[in-house]
Amino acid sequence: MQQRYTVEDLLHLMAQLRNPDGGCPWDLKQSFATIVPSTIEEAYEVAEAIEAEDFEHLHEELGDLLFQVIFYAQLGDEVGHFDFHRIVDTLVRKLVRRHPHVFPSGDLYGNRRTDAIDEAEVKTNWEAIKAAERGAKGEAGALDGVALGLPALTRAAKLQKRAARVGFDWPNIDGVLAKIEEEIAELREAIAAGNREHAREELGDLLFSCVNAARHLKVDPETALRHCNRKFERRFNAVESELKSQGRQPADASLEELDQLWDKAKNTEG
Template sequence: MAALRDPERGCAWDQAQTLESLAPYTLEEAYEVVDAIERGDLAELKGELGDLLLQVVFQAQVAREAGSFAFDDVVRAICAKLIRRHPHVFTADGSLLPDGPDRLSLAELDASWTASKAAERSDGGGTDLLGSVAKTLPALTRAEKISRNAARHGFDWPDAESVIAKIREEVDEVADALRHDDNDHLAEEIGDLLFAVVNLARHAGIDPEYSLKKGNIKFESRFHAMAALIGEDGGSLAEADLPAMEAAWQRVKRSEG
């Protein structure tokens, strides 16, 4: 990467990049890693992880040229953080605990990790009670993290059934907002409804982003199957009315068992 960024012998495209211009590529590569994992394609995953690693190397090189930090500093920093956040495995100097790791439960490990993060924020002057959740995360993922952090302060529903009651309340508020000519208020109420649904997913132990992806895939599959059924009956999607499409849709659902 240093050679590619060399002002005299490097590549013009690589030379022109900045941290800001690279940011979208980083997101894209991360999504492609997740896609390879979800498809179970390990050969593809190997390549995608390399592409993601390139973004780390690339941005570290840009930072090094600016006199800020280099790739080695990135690696040292994450190693130090892993040691610091795993006191049940490592001593303060990074050695393994002489008697082996403390056998903590997953809940205890989560509490320890959270306490460590809170201490780091405190040392750094941070004051965000919700943990400074990155604003660039997908909205569903960010909502889950915000609500999870709020729950650690005791601000949470006691169980999933309580969240369902909240969802029904939010549906009623959306319905009421629909009766008024105020798109900003309607958007706000729909946001409240989506946030409540994210909390239901969290209480059920479901990743809302993954769940919606599965829902998207299911809809796409059923839609294409619906169109195929209409075609088999001698019609076309372009000419079919809503009752015909709904009838074909229900046939698709029944065929899925």
């Protein structure tokens, strides 16, 4: 059986790709900024494989995501900022620090806690530790540290969650749903007034309120929308396939016929 490669082999491979003497021209041109889009894309491909339960290919997608970390580590090492081993060391120390209920001595290999652990207490302690870490970084505000680069839906949910921790939240989802209805009415008014800029603002308020509803339902808004996207894609493909079997295209059908075919595709799914 062929010997399996290790993380050390992967680090060696990355160093060779970035070696000015015989390395890969494309890899040599890259920088921290240029590979960010690839990192985001790889993360979404991991999420897509998990949601599709495509476990046969998940390990490959995880490898692609790991390669992004290896790439950043190589770039960091080249300019003297950090290397892969420092990334791992920082991560392990942080996780040990955030899990005092598992590592009470603060040492990865120290005495382990053996009594029962309350999940609610764990969550409270976790958030307190993270808040202390943010404070040490000078992030004193409740909303500080929520990354600007996050997808808008995810960032909205994180902002709302942070605000909720200090008591700024609807007591239940009824208030959220009422707010959604209020935002829809305001959006209608802006559209009727022909004010595109105001309509855009009201649409943003509506989306923000929908994220709030997702949070109260304990649903990840990005996951919910991705699921909806796949459902739309699947049903529209069925409509298109039905028309193509008749030698036609969607543009050849009336809206009424498209709606009928859509309902048929929807009912077929059960």
